[in-house]
Amino acid sequence: MWSIAEYADHVREVLFGMRFLLDTAISQPGTDLGESPPQQFASQPRQIDVEAALDGIDHEARSLSQQLSGLSSHDWFLTVRFDETSVDAHWIARHIVHDATHHLLDVDRVRSAL
Numbered sequence: 001m002w003s004i005a006e007y008a009d010h011v012r013e014v015l016f017g018m019r020f021l022l023d024t025a026i027s028q029p030g031t032d033l034g035e036s037p038p039q040q041f042a043s044q045p046r047q048i049d050v051e052a053a054l055d056g057i058d059h060e061a062r063s064l065s066q067q068l069s070g071l072s073s074h075d076w077f078l079t080v081r082f083d084e085t086s087v088d089a090h091w092i093a094r095h096i097v098h099d100a101t102h103h104l105l106d107v108d109r110v111r112s113a114l
Contacts, residue, residue, distance in 0.1 A: 005048035007107045012053050014099045015060030022067055022092050025080040033082040061100075068093055 002010065024031050068089065076089045087095075 002106075002110075003045045003048070004107050004110050005050050005053065006046060007103050007110070008050060008057065009046070009048045009053040011100050011103050012056035012060060014103075015057060015064060015096065018092050018096050018099075019060055019064050019067065021080050021082070021087065022064070022089060025078045025087070025089060025092070026067075026071075026075055029078040029080070031080050033080060036083050064096060 021033075024033065071089055079086045079088045081087075
């Protein structure tokens with residue numbers, strides 16, 4: 001289980017990743033980004049600057065909101081490929097909501113346990 005700070009930083013990382021996917025799908029449709037690097041979990045918690053993580057979440061969420069609201073009807077169907085899967089802006093938008101919500105629920109469970 002991650003610390004609350006690690007969950008917050010992970011949400012920031014996911015939002016950054018989704019923004020990267022969206023940018024790539026729009027600017028270079030069809031790009032194959034290859035395989036995701038294997039996930040590695042450290043045995044010790046990382047030192048997280050919580051304020052920087054929260055600022056990053058805010059920045060990434062605002063950037064994604066602006067990008068998504070500016071998409072044309074055509075842009076929603078442009079794709080990017082990674083992990084042998086082709087995804088479009090519809091998938092990216094759903095993943096943003098799912099992943100952030102999932103991790104915020106994890107944070108709530110950690111807080112309740114404490």
